[in-house]
Amino acid sequence: MAIRRSQRGFGLISVLISIMLVTLMASVAAGRWKRDIEDLAAQSTGKYMLAVRSAVIVALQRHEAAFSLTDISNAPPGTYPVPPAWVAFTGDTTTISVPDLKGAGLLAADFPSTPPLGRSIHIKFFRNTADCPGFGCETKAFIYTCWPITGARPVGVVNTQACTPAPASMEFDGNLVGAVVKAAGSYGGSNGMLAGTVRGPLFNRPTTDMDIPATSAGHAVVIASLNDVDHHGYVRMGDIRPVNLNNTLSVVGQISSATGLLLNTNLLPGSACTVEGQYATSNRSSPLLCTGGSWFEVTNHTVLGTQVLANGAAVAAPVCPGANMESFSYASLAQLDATMTGSNVNVRGNLAGNVVGNGFVNQTGNVNVTGTFNGTVTSAPDSSVRVGQGVAVTNGVVSIPSSNPDARALVITGCRYRS
Structure with a gap:
């Protein structure tokens, strides 16, 4: 009987120890x-x-x-x-x-x-x-x-728009x-x-x-x-940085610029080129076009205005930008007004008919009539009338030799590239 009591006691202690171990392990x-x-x-x-x-x-x-x-x-x-x-x-x-x-x-x-x-x-x-x-x-x-x-x-709904201070006890x-x-x-x-x-x-x-x-x-x-991030190596929308490329750039759409187009070339007009239709600038900053295998100077003279002026009038010359350009003025007669006298008149022809009055006639000489003339005068094929009137711009002033007050000159002014 004592042995059985001892065995029952040992079994109870084992269960208690097992429970304690399980609790500890669970914890x-x-x-x-x-x-x-x-x-x-x-x-x-x-x-x-x-x-x-x-x-x-x-x-x-x-x-x-x-x-x-x-x-x-x-x-x-x-x-x-x-x-x-x-x-x-x-x-x-x-x-x-x-x-x-x-x-x-x-x-x-x-x-x-x-x-x-x-x-x-x-x-x-x-x-x-x-x-x-x-x-x-x-x-x-x-x-x-x-x-x-x-x-x-945090307890409850969090207000994500505001950051309230954390509890003072929070570590x-x-x-x-x-x-x-x-x-x-x-x-x-x-x-x-x-x-x-x-x-x-x-x-x-x-x-x-x-x-x-x-x-x-x-x-x-x-x-x-x-x-x-790997950001600065790419051209992006709204980019405000200067972009430098080391090769060609091709686009399908239109190229627009708010400040202009700069062509950094320094080519000699007439020199050889290879890309037909390509544009460039010359060694004097004029625009060039590659056509027919040569650089063609698209604009040598640029007309900036025209003026109709009388003899002796001053020409308003334009101010041309840069050292590569200078102003020019070209004039032509727009309206003749001249009195022909002396050597300016040369009438030749054949005279036929009767002269009434004092005078004489010579077919190859002069006709001098002091009375009246009744007849016809015919001109030869080489007959001519010379008008000694021209126009020039001299020292910025229009000059029309042998002109009357109604003579006018058409003056074209502009800028041209220096040769």
Whole structure:
């Protein structure tokens, strides 16, 4: 009987020990399970912030003209996409939320409005407005968690448009912060080491720049900037940079310029060319056209005006640009008005009939009549009447020799390239 009692006692102790071990193991397993869940939430938060960053990068690329304050009012309709209202901000900064990105179609409609950790995500844009538009103009954004990274979750509906301060008792979890930053790659950082400064491989800024209290440590931050992507090697819509190509450029549509077309050539008119229809400029800046295998000077003289002037009138000569051009004036008679006397008149012909009065006639000589003449005079085929009247522009003044007051000259003025 004693033996059986001893065996029953040993069995009860074994059961108690087994229960204690199972409880301990369950407790340890529950702690590990909770930790695994939090680690996964931290990694998901980092990936979540990267997704938001991608949407911001698309916004910076798509609406770069608006961010850089470039005047696109004269662009044809449809050239640039219409930016969301939050893109057209004034000043150096503006802050938006994840729902703002969703509303602009930059994130899917079913994209969560809040991250797994950190309460809510906010995006603050920074722009050096004084340099915009221009080469020094840059817009970058910082994506940050409203609350420090911890396993705690906010209670109730989160207002994603406003970042309310975290509870004073909330302390960040360094391991979770590290997991978020690691998941964000080189774009991530935090103020876990120093509450007043957010640091990452690509930035080092005061925490207050992100509207985070200087004493609130453990926030995760991700940077979004066109300087951090393969962006500057491409020509893009609204680009304000000079573009240099080292080979030919072909387009299907029309080429338009608001400032003109510059042909950086220095060719000799008449020299050989190979591409028919190609345009260039000469060694004296005149336009050339490749035609028939030679560079043809399209414009040597450019007419700028015409004037109808009387004898002695001054010619208004144009002012020609550059040292390669000079003014010219060409004149022709537009209206004759001359009295022919003396050697200016040469009438030759045959005279037949009777002369009444005193005088004489010689078929090859002179006719002198002091009375009246009744008869006919016929001219020979080589008969002529010479008018001694011409026109020239001398020292900027019209000169019409042997002219009467009604004589006029047509004067053509313009610019020509110097020989």
